[in-house]
Amino acid sequence: xxxxxxxxxxxxxxxxxxxxTILAAVTTIIGSALGGYRIFGYYPAVIWAKIICWLTxxxxxxxxxxxxxxxxxxxxxxxxxxxxxxxxxxxxxxHQFRWMMKKSLEKIPLVGYSCRVSGHIYVDNSSPSAVRHTxxxxxxxxxxxxxxxxxxxxxxxxxxxxxxxxxxxxxxxAEFGLPMVPITIDGAFAVMPRFKKLxxxxxxxxxxxxxxxxPTDEHQLAQSMESTRAAILSALPEQD
Numbered sequence: 001x002x003x004x005x006x007x008x009x010x011x012x013x014x015x016x017x018x019x020x021t022i023l024a025a026v027t028t029i030i031g032s033a034l035g036g037y038r039i040f041g042y043y044p045a046v047i048w049a050k051i052i053c054w055l056t057x058x059x060x061x062x063x064x065x066x067x068x069x070x071x072x073x074x075x076x077x078x079x080x081x082x083x084x085x086x087x088x089x090x091x092x093x094x095h096q097f098r099w100m101m102k103k104s105l106e107k108i109p110l111v112g113y114s115c116r117v118s119g120h121i122y123v124d125n126s127s128p129s130a131v132r133h134t135x136x137x138x139x140x141x142x143x144x145x146x147x148x149x150x151x152x153x154x155x156x157x158x159x160x161x162x163x164x165x166x167x168x169x170x171x172x173x174a175e176f177g178l179p180m181v182p183i184t185i186d187g188a189f190a191v192m193p194r195f196k197k198l199x200x201x202x203x204x205x206x207x208x209x210x211x212x213x214x215p216t217d218e219h220q221l222a223q224s225m226e227s228t229r230a231a232i233l234s235a236l237p238e239q240d
Contacts, residue, residue, distance in 0.1 A: 002200075005057075009198060013055045020055075024048035025114040032117045038146075041118025042096050049091030057201035058084060058191055060092045063235075064208035068095055068181060073147045074211060075173040078183035079162050079232050080151035084191045088204045089149060089183065097147040100138065100169065102155075119146070123168070135172070142176045149183075152225070156194040162236075165229055170221050179211035182228040184235035207235040 024044045031040025053060055068074060076097065078089060099115070103124040106112040116122065121137050138148065152165035173180050187204035209231045215221040 005201060006198070009056075017052055017055055020048055020051050022110065025110045028114040028118050029110075032114075032119075037118050038096070041098070041120075045090050049087040052087050053084075053091060056084075056191075056199050058087070058199065058204060059202075060088045060204045060206060062092050062094070062206045062208065064210075065094055067208050067210045070095055072211075073142065073145050073176075073178055074181045075169055075178040075214075076147060076149040076181045076183055077152050077165075077169055077228050077232075078149065079185055079236070080153045080156050081160065081185050081187075081189035082156055082192045082194060084188040084199065084204060085151070085156075085185050088185060088188060088206050092206055093149075093183075093208070095147060097149045098141055100148055100150040121148070138172055139175075142172065142178065147178075148172070152228075157189065158194060160189040160193070162229070162233065165225050167221065167225070170215060170224055173224070174215045174217075174221055177214045179214060180224055180228055181211050182209040182231035183207065184209070184232045186236055205235075209235070 024047065027044045028040050031037070031044070034040075074095070074097075076089075076093070076095075078085065098118075099120045100123055101115070101120060103122045103126070106116060106122050119141060121134065121141065124134050125131055141148065148169070150169040152169055153163040154166050155163070157163055170180070172178070184207040185204065186207070187202055190200065191202040191204060192199040212224065212227055212231075215224040
């Protein structure tokens, strides 16, 4: 069965996936350049993500979408199991947002540029001035009423277990009074962990937890990190 799946990937999935990715990126760039970045910076990617999941034979189930209001801005914080976290959140969250993503992703041909022009935020920690520029870019998005999605672990897990959380997203949530919404991604590690080059068919469950109040001081910030982490863990299989 796996051999047939790999043949299907090489003959059908990968070629079609490349075409869909190029079309989504070009549509995003043109639409954003014409002033429609709120629409073209989101919806082409939603369609792209759903098609990629469909082509890969990956099913995504969403729980808790009723916990969020489409007219409210949030800071979404999610665990980072693998590459398919991107597709599952993009395609199935059902809420307009922008990513806070690693600076290295900007180097992806065409896709990196489309992310920049559509308002996604590249996190650059190379110098104090770069960090300040990252925060200023995030602040502009938040002042415009946009929600943000961040992986507070900073990178994909190597073994399926959650890494320690970083404070950056929580500081922004505190500054702008944004409710924090934990998102649990379960199944993406089995589909495509960071040490694999090709995905496997599977099932990903996206659990959207109830919003939590924004932290207002350093003590509450630490509590918020603990609370959101606990919420995310609560919808994952027990980890050793």
